[in-house]
Amino acid sequence: MSGFDLALPGRVMFGPGRAGELAGLLPAMGSRLLLCTGRDPSRHRDLLGGLEPVAVVTAAGEPTVDDLRSATERARAAGADLVVAIGGGSVLDLGKAVAVLLGNGTDPLDHLEIVGRGVPVERPAAPFVAVPTTAGTGAEATANAVFRVPDRGLKVSIRSRHMLPAVALVDPLLTLTCPPPVTASSGLDALTQCLEPYVSPKATPATDAVAAEGLRRGAAALRRAYEHGDDHAAREDMALCSLFGGIALANAKLGAVHGLAGVIGGMVDAPHGMVCAALLAPVVEANVQALRERDPASPALARYAHVARLLTGSPDATVADAVDWLRGTVAALRVRPLSAAGLRPELFAEVAAKAAGSSSMQGNPVPLSEPELTAVLRAAH
Structure with a gap:
């Protein structure tokens, strides 16, 4: 082994209670927040402090390509310039993909493998903060996002280093309520x-x-x-x-x-x-x-x-x-x-x-x- 690359989030913040620092990070990153959450959008809303989202999208399960397109359209219509995802791996995947599409002005099918054109992501994503509430997928540190195509029985991905979050904020206390x-x-x-x-x-x-x-x-x-x-x-x-x-x-x-x-x-x-x-x-x-x-x-x-x-x-x-x-x-x-x-x-x-x-x-x-x-x-x- 003579050399290697190491792709990482822009910043990793780890530790019990560190979710309380989220609100202080956001003003320097953007002013029009898209919030991606799980089934209950109010569950971790207090972590945003006084910043009110311009739009909220949810991922109740593993998101589909249609879910991604719909979320991106809502983000664009609201003029979102910052994406925060608080939830499990599906929520984080939806958030990071929306952030990439916002930053590139593209459609999911431009970049998706197998069902799309597979065009490389050329430009950085909109600022994206990943806050996991489960300990599983590691999506807060990965450079891809996975989506279902139900009518074809497929799972497909968008892959790019531009999908790495600007901030991965990992607070183990957020996982205490996992059943x-x-x-x-x-x-x-x-x-x-x-x-x-x-x-x-x-x-x-x-x-x-x-x-x-x-x-x-x-x-x-x-x-x-x-x-x-x-x-x-x-x-x-x-x-x-x-x-x-x-x-x-x-x-x-x-x-x-x-x-x-x-x-x-x-x-x-x-x-x-x-x-x-x-x-x-x-x-x-x-x-x-x-x-x-x-x-x-x-x-x-x-x-x-x-x-x-x-x-x-x-x-x-x-x-x-x-x-x-x-x-x-x-x-x-x-x-x-x-x-x-x-x-x-x-x-x-x-x-x-x-x-x-x-x-x-x-x-x-x-x-x-x-x-x-x-x-x-x-x-x-």
């Missing part, structure tokens, strides 16, 4: 987003540092956060796991878990984190088996062994121990298998074929064939 199922699915997504970049061939010393620390903290804290939602230390560690996972994936890519989950998410209505959790142990097993058979000298095998030690806390842990830990954690957090998400076995071949060519596979440590991916789906079903 256990959300804590479980989002937390397992965060853990996955540290694990996949760590074993990626695109990993760098910088992504290794954050991914390994995210794995260590997340593994120690996830069950505590799930069982005791008011555990401040556990919530802080999970918020760091999510943030570090976002940084890691933005710079070292993801692997087969997300390659499959992205396809599945376009076909069935299931929480992204739940799908990732169901796939995680089977993908680790499939990758390790493929590496041992086809590339036994791969450094990814040593990385998986290190992952085992980080997850279990044992200096003697093996990859088999890591798989056992993952299965045990998924069971303890009551994550449902893919069968409960409505993914029928007759769809496995289609999912595997689509996933094999997806951009989310770029960080997988070994190419997996469609039969191998189908076997993963059977194991996770």
Whole structure:
């Protein structure tokens, strides 16, 4: 490794209570605020201080391309020059994409992959502040946003470094009210987003540092956060796991878990984190088996062994121990298998074929064939 790039938000503000600093940041960034929130727009309205939004848009679930276009039209009609998103990953994705479209004067289909023209984003986004209220997607530190295309059964993305927030304000106290199922699915997504970049061939010393620390903290804290939602230390560690996972994936890519989950998410209505959790142990097993058979000298095998030690806390842990830990954690957090998400076995071949060519596979440590991916789906079903 002779050199690397590291894409980061313009500023990261982390710590309990730091959401109280949001209002003081905004006057220097803009005066006409678009607020992106979840189902209840009033929930965190007090964080804005006296600044009244010129428009409010909500993301009640994973947003569609039509949701993005509608939100952008509202922002333009209101003359918004600043976007603040307070919520989970879907809310943050909607906010960052609106900010990019405001800054470029473009339409979603200009930049979206697969269903659009895929034109690169040329100009900076409107100032964008990301304030996550879950510890999961790491969207406060990623350079993409994901949208559903329901009539085509797809999830598609806009990708650009211009999508990195001007400010990522991460306050673990905002996650204290997350119910256990959300804590479980989002937390397992965060853990996955540290694990996949760590074993990626695109990993760098910088992504290794954050991914390994995210794995260590997340593994120690996830069950505590799930069982005791008011555990401040556990919530802080999970918020760091999510943030570090976002940084890691933005710079070292993801692997087969997300390659499959992205396809599945376009076909069935299931929480992204739940799908990732169901796939995680089977993908680790499939990758390790493929590496041992086809590339036994791969450094990814040593990385998986290190992952085992980080997850279990044992200096003697093996990859088999890591798989056992993952299965045990998924069971303890009551994550449902893919069968409960409505993914029928007759769809496995289609999912595997689509996933094999997806951009989310770029960080997988070994190419997996469609039969191998189908076997993963059977194991996770």
